[in-house]
Amino acid sequence: MEYKHQAVLLEEAIKYLNIKKDGIYIDGTLGRAGHSSEILKKLSNKGKLIAVDRDTAAIKAVKDKFPDNKSLILEHANFQEIDLVLEKLDIEAVDGMLFDLGVSSPQLDNPDRGFSYQKDGPLDMRMNPEQNLTAKDIVNNYSQSELERVISEYGEENWSARIAEFIVKMREEKKIETTGDLVEVIKAAIPKAVRRSGGHPARRTFQALRIETNNELEQLKNLIDKSVSLLNPGGRLVIITFHSLEDRIVKHKFRDLAKDCSCPPDFPICVCDEKSEVKVITKSPIQASESEKDFNPRSRSAKMRVAEKI
Ligand SMILES: C[S@@+](CC[C@H](N)C(=O)[O-])C[C@H]1O[C@@H](n2cnc3c(N)ncnc32)[C@H](O)[C@@H]1O
Known part of the structure; x- marks a missing residue:
């Protein structure tokens, strides 16, 4: 395509x-x-x-x-x-x-690259496919406080603490593998009333993870x-x-x-x-x-x- x-x-x-x-x-x-x-x-x-x-x-x-x-x-x-x-x-x-x-x-439109919160795909986000670090590594291996910092600093996300907490809770049960898995965790972390405004609830977290993955x-x-x-x-x-x-x-x-x-x-x-x-x-x-x-x-x-x- x-x-x-x-x-x-x-x-x-x-x-x-x-x-x-x-x-x-x-x-x-x-x-x-x-x-x-x-x-x-x-x-x-x-x-x-x-x-x-x-x-x-x-x-x-x-x-x-x-x-x-x-x-x-x-x-x-x-x-x-x-x-x-x-x-x-x-x-x-x-x-x-x-x-x-x-x-x-x-890069955004191809779900296999894992940049999009609108399409399910592997949680990748590497601009250079030859690089080792992926967004999946970050989400599954960073400590809760590191995740909170990344999401807050690079995503300017007010709910960073809760999102980091929910990611850590979820990955204790099963590895977060796909963009869809991550979107579900973010939706669960952000209260429903807040989710109704301010665009897609995963937008800021995805931006943050992309910046961190690619050291932008x-x-x-x-x-x-x-x-x-x-x-x-x-x-x-x-x-x-x-x-x-x-x-x-x-x-x-x-x-x-x-x-x-x-x-x-x-x-x-x-x-x-x-x-x-x-x-x-x-x-x-x-x-x-x-x-x-x-x-x-x-x-x-x-x-x-x-x-x-x-
Ligand atoms: C917004 S697009 C550029 C679009 C381009 N100006 C056009 O009109 O088609 C950004 C591109 O820069 C590349 N890029 C981002 N950061 C880079 C970096 N640090 N070194 C080299 N390429 C990078 C991305 O892989 C992507 O292909």
Whole structure:
């Protein structure tokens, strides 16, 4: 079965990347190449697009779609290792980078990947199918307090303590194997009156487990730390996030990178020698237009921030 993905903030991301036709670009979250396809259209034969995804299914699908595009280099890798990818390709710096975070629709829609609380499947949630840790390992092996922390911190779930308690009680009787098993435990943990409002009761817990399984927030921080030094001056870093935890990281990292001297204000001269590395292009995040939100509900929570290397 062929799964499709509708790219979010497509026009805006391409505009802010400021693509030069002979430049070198990175799409660090290839997915089904929604953004990559548009970047490729803007490149000449001399231009290059290095497209990275940690999911082998994404790499395979795009390889089949662009069997012999000379500008496209596909790499199965984690974007936090973007420095190693460039080193392998003997490229020192690039002219722009795009990261469209989170999961793709093909990952969500395929029940075998275990991301969806709406379809029953194995409790997996690995973006990289070659990784060892699965959501099933977390749910069945983490202590009650670790589960509570993950669900509270990454899911911002008010009922984290009860959900963790119910998971531990349930797994004492039988291993929690499927997304359906987990949804049932979450429903039992959240009182019926509360379940009637605020969307699907399992949404926040599933988000939390996905973030933990894929170590998403740590990898985003590592990525931003590395990416700026790999940009040519004037090169842009474009990041699209889908929840507040990610957006906060991008906002704070960009602000720190844009900071000049960090000496206390009463110092007569600068002793820290710190210089801003980027200029923040988007003072507030770019969001989807009303028509995009109507057409593609996934875009409703999207926020795009852009920084330019000085
Ligand atoms: C929202 S989708 C990208 C969709 C893509 N922009 C498109 O229009 O088709 C996110 C993709 O990034 C990948 N991804 C997420 N985190 C990653 C990471 N740390 N390293 C590499 N790929 C990652 C996921 O596997 C997924 O395919």
